[in-house]
Structures are given as C-alpha cells and as structure tokens.
Amino acid sequence: MPSFQYKARSHRGEAIEGVIEAGSSDLVASRLIEGGLTPIDIQLADEKIGMRTDLADIFPPEVKLVDLITFSRHMYSLLKAGVPILSALTGLANNSHNRTLARTLTSVINSLEAGRDLASSLSQHPKVFSVFYVSLVRVGETSGQLEQVFRQLAAYLEREKKTRDQIKAAMRYPVFVLTAIALAVVIINIFVIPAFSAMFAKFGAELPLPTRILVAMSDLTVNHWQSLITAGVLGVMGLRFYIRGETGRYKWHKVQLRLPVVGIILYQAALARFGRLLALVQRSGVPIVTGLSLVARALDNDFVEERVLAMRDGIERGESLSSTAASSGIFDSLVLQMLQVGEESGATDELMQEVAEYYDDEVEYSIGKLGASIEPILTVVLAAMVFLLASGIFLPMWDMARVALH
Numbered sequence: 001m002p003s004f005q006y007k008a009r010s011h012r013g014e015a016i017e018g019v020i021e022a023g024s025s026d027l028v029a030s031r032l033i034e035g036g037l038t039p040i041d042i043q044l045a046d047e048k049i050g051m052r053t054d055l056a057d058i059f060p061p062e063v064k065l066v067d068l069i070t071f072s073r074h075m076y077s078l079l080k081a082g083v084p085i086l087s088a089l090t091g092l093a094n095n096s097h098n099r100t101l102a103r104t105l106t107s108v109i110n111s112l113e114a115g116r117d118l119a120s121s122l123s124q125h126p127k128v129f130s131v132f133y134v135s136l137v138r139v140g141e142t143s144g145q146l147e148q149v150f151r152q153l154a155a156y157l158e159r160e161k162k163t164r165d166q167i168k169a170a171m172r173y174p175v176f177v178l179t180a181i182a183l184a185v186v187i188i189n190i191f192v193i194p195a196f197s198a199m200f201a202k203f204g205a206e207l208p209l210p211t212r213i214l215v216a217m218s219d220l221t222v223n224h225w226q227s228l229i230t231a232g233v234l235g236v237m238g239l240r241f242y243i244r245g246e247t248g249r250y251k252w253h254k255v256q257l258r259l260p261v262v263g264i265i266l267y268q269a270a271l272a273r274f275g276r277l278l279a280l281v282q283r284s285g286v287p288i289v290t291g292l293s294l295v296a297r298a299l300d301n302d303f304v305e306e307r308v309l310a311m312r313d314g315i316e317r318g319e320s321l322s323s324t325a326a327s328s329g330i331f332d333s334l335v336l337q338m339l340q341v342g343e344e345s346g347a348t349d350e351l352m353q354e355v356a357e358y359y360d361d362e363v364e365y366s367i368g369k370l371g372a373s374i375e376p377i378l379t380v381v382l383a384a385m386v387f388l389l390a391s392g393i394f395l396p397m398w399d400m401a402r403v404a405l406h
Contacts, residue, residue: 004028008037020094021106031109034087037094060100063128065161067098072154079147086112104128117141132277132298139284152280159276163269163363170370177378181385186221188389193218200396210392246302254303261373265366270304271335272359275352282349289315304330321348334358 006028008016016037022028025042032039071092078088086109093105104125111121119138122129129137133153140149197215200207207215221228242248257267277298281291289312296308307328314324322340325331331339338355342348 004042006032006039006043007041008032008039016094021103031086031090032094034084034090036087036091060103061098063098063101063104065157065164067096067101068128068133069154069157069161071096071101072150072157076147076150076154079150085118085146101128118146130298132294135294135297136280136284139281139286143285145284149284152283156276156280159360160273163272163360166364166367167265170367173371174374174378178381181381185385189218189221194222196393208391208395210388211396214388214392250302250306253301256301257303261370261377265363265370266301268359268362268366270299270301271331272356272363273299274304274308275335275338275354275356275359279349279352279356282352288321 003019003021004025005019006017020028020031022031028042029039074092075088078091079085083091089105089109089112093102093109096102096105107125108118108121111124112118117138119134119141122137123131123134136149136153137146140146193214197218200211200215243252257263257270259266274295277295278291281294282288286294292308292312292315296305296312299305299308307330311321311324311328314327315321320343322336322343325339326336335355338351339348342351345351
C-alpha cells in the first residue's frame with residue numbers, strides 16, 4: 001500500500017504534517033477530514049521517506065501495555081463525546097507516537113471501511129490485541145456499551161501494569177545480587193584459583209576435598225569454557241523451546257504457582273485477575289459460560305486456565321458456579337464463599353470486584369515483603385560460597401605452614 005505525505009491544519013489552525021498509508025489520495029483526505037483536520041497538501045511520499053520506512057520496518061517498536069492503556073482511554077473519551085469510530089481511530093492513528101500501533105490502527109481502519117466490525121478488525125492483529133481484549137470489544141459492540149467497555153479495559157490494563165511494575169521493582173535487587181555472585185565466581189575460577197593451584201602443586205601434598213573441588217571447577221572453566229558456553233546456550237534454547245510447547249508451558253505454569261517465595265505472589269495475582277475479569281464480563285452482560293471462556297484465555301496461566309474451563313464445562317452440565325469452583329481445587333475459601341454468596345444474592349460482579357481488590361492489596365503486601373523474604377536465601381548462598389572458598393584456599397595453606405614449622 002502506498003504512503004502519502006500530507007500537510008493539514010487542525011480546527012485551531014495548527015500546522016500538522018505526517019505520513020499515512022492508504023489506497024489513494026482521496027482516501028487520505030477523507031481520513032484527515034474524519035479526524036477533524038483540514039487537508040492542505042497530499043502527495044506520494046518521496047523515496048527518502050520510503051527508505052526510512054523500510055529501515056524502521058526491520059525493527060518495529062513493540063506495542064507496550066502503556067500504549068494499549070492510552071489507546072483504550074482515548075477511545076473511551078472520544079466515543080463518549082459522540083465521535084464516530086472511524087474518526088476516532090483516524091485521529092489516534094495520526095497522532096500515535098508508536099509506529100507499530102499507528103500502522104495497526106491504519107489496518108483496522110481499512111478493515112472497517114471494507115465492512116467488517118471493530119472486533120473482527122482488531123482480531124486480525126493478535127500480537128497487539130489479545131483474545132480477551134477483542135472479545136470484550138465484541139461484547140461492547142453487541143450490547144451498545146462500547147465506550148464503557150473501553151473504560152473498563154483501560155482500568156484493567158492499568159492495574160495489570162502496576163502489578164508487573166511492582167514485581168519487577170521487587171526482583172531488581174535479588175537479580176543484581178545473584179548476577180554479582182555469578183561474576184565473582186567466574187573471576188575467581190579464571191584468575192584466583194589457578195594461581196593458588198600452581199603454588200599447591202609445587203609441594204605435591206594431598207589437597208583437602210574443598211580445594212580439589214575448587215581446582216576441578218577452575219580447570220573446567222579455564223580449559224573447557226567453549227563447551228560450557230555452548231552447553232549453556234543450548235540448554236537455554238532447549239528450555240525455551242520446551243516451555244513454548246503446549247505440554248511444557250502447562251507444566252511450567254503449574255510449577256510457577258509452587259515456587260518458594262514467588263509462588264504465593266503469582267497465586268494471589270491469579271486470583272485477583274480472575275476476580276477482576278469475572279466481574280468485568282458479568283457487568284458487560286456476558287453469559288456465564290461465555291464469560292468463563294473469556295476469563296480463562298486472559299489469565300496468562302495454562303494451569304489455571306484448564307481449571308476455569310473445567311468450571312465452564314460443569315456449568316454447562318447444570319452445576320452451580322460455586323460448586324464447580326470448589327471442585328476445581330485452585331480457589332481458597334474466600335473466593336468460594338464470595339461465589340456462593342454472589343449466586344444467592346445476584347451480586348456476583350460486586351463480590352468478585354471485592355475479591356480482586358482484596359488480593360490486589362495482598363499482592364502489594366507480599367511484594368513489599370519479597371525483598372525481606374529473599375535476603376535470607378541470598379545470605380545462605382553467599383555464606384556457602386565464602387565457606388567453600390575459605391576452606392578450599394586456607395586449609396592447604398595451614399597444612400603447608402604446619403609442615404614448614406616442623
């Protein structure tokens with residue numbers, strides 16, 4: 001599709017320039033007008049711009065969570081103000097700072113102009129818009145509450161971003177310490193141990209076990225570093241390939257919930273996400289069977305997704321939501337009680353929102369304690385490394401000193 005360079009003015013008289021992809025200059029003018037701009041000049045982009053575009057396409061920027069939050073919030077504001085969908089998308093595509101998102105929105109606009117609905121147009125870009133995002137947009141189109149769906153999506157994504165940022169901040173210090181320990185071990189194996197090993201070899205005495213372990217590790221690092229690097233790279237690649245598979249991903253997601261220290265945080269975050277999503281689909285008027293399918297796909301954990309889909313199957317057989325949740329084996333007593341009370345009172349969405357807020361607070365508290373929980377583990381690792389080095393280096397030195405004294 002050709003690119004057109006345009007010059008236009010906003011309703012305030014501000015000069016605006018940009019590049020947009022379209023089938024013809026008339027289509028570009030129509031989009032600018034729909035976006036509230038007055039076209040002044042439209043012409044095919046020159047070759048220099050085309051070269052810059054091709055180079056930018058080699059490494060396209062990733063559409064981050066904050067970009068989707070901004071897009072959802074702007075769509076809510078524009079639709080609430082009565083702006084047509086095409087005009088809203090055109091304005092956002094022209095003003096987006098993320099090139100990938102701008103091109104995606106341009107493709108969505110072309111799909112809408114071809115007669116497709118918004119949800120189907122968004123579903124053509126699964127790397128940008130998730131299945132859950134597209135499904136809720138479809139619900140909003142069907143129910144006539146599209147602007148409210150975008151508001152709820154913006155709030156949901158904001159909470160997800162906050163949780164991810166908190167976990168990254170809490171893990172920054174432990175990762176830094178572990179990296180420093182790994183570098184220290186490598187330096188000691190390459191430079192320190194060989195010097196002591198040469199000195200010990202001159203005496204020809206039998207070395208203690210800790211020293212033999214250090215010398216063997218040093219010889220392996222110095223003499224076979226190519227094999228170690230190759231094995232490490234192949235191991236990481238093989239593990240990533242296995243995790244990307246259906247079976248490996250399921251087992252990894254199951255193990256994640258049982259990890260020490262971090263597992264409880266991931267479990268609480270999964271419960272918070274489940275409560276928030278279930279409340280969201282309930283408020284949108286989605287049937288419970290369809291809603292559980294949407295929630296399961298958005299949980300980002302195959303193990304929990306399987307349990308939620310089993311709940312859906314139980315409801316299809318005529319069982320209640322609370323009984324299927326109890327048989328799933330992944331929910332604690334609080335969630336089960338809230339689901340039971342919600343079924344009896346007809347306020348499942350409100351109670352699930354309270355569950356989400358409760359576990360959000362629990363996640364924040366657990367993340368706050370994460371550093372304090374990991375510090376003892378790091379202390380033990382450091383103590384073990386220092387003990388091995390000290391015993392491996394100083395024991396033979398003491399033996400040599402004893403021999404010299406005698």
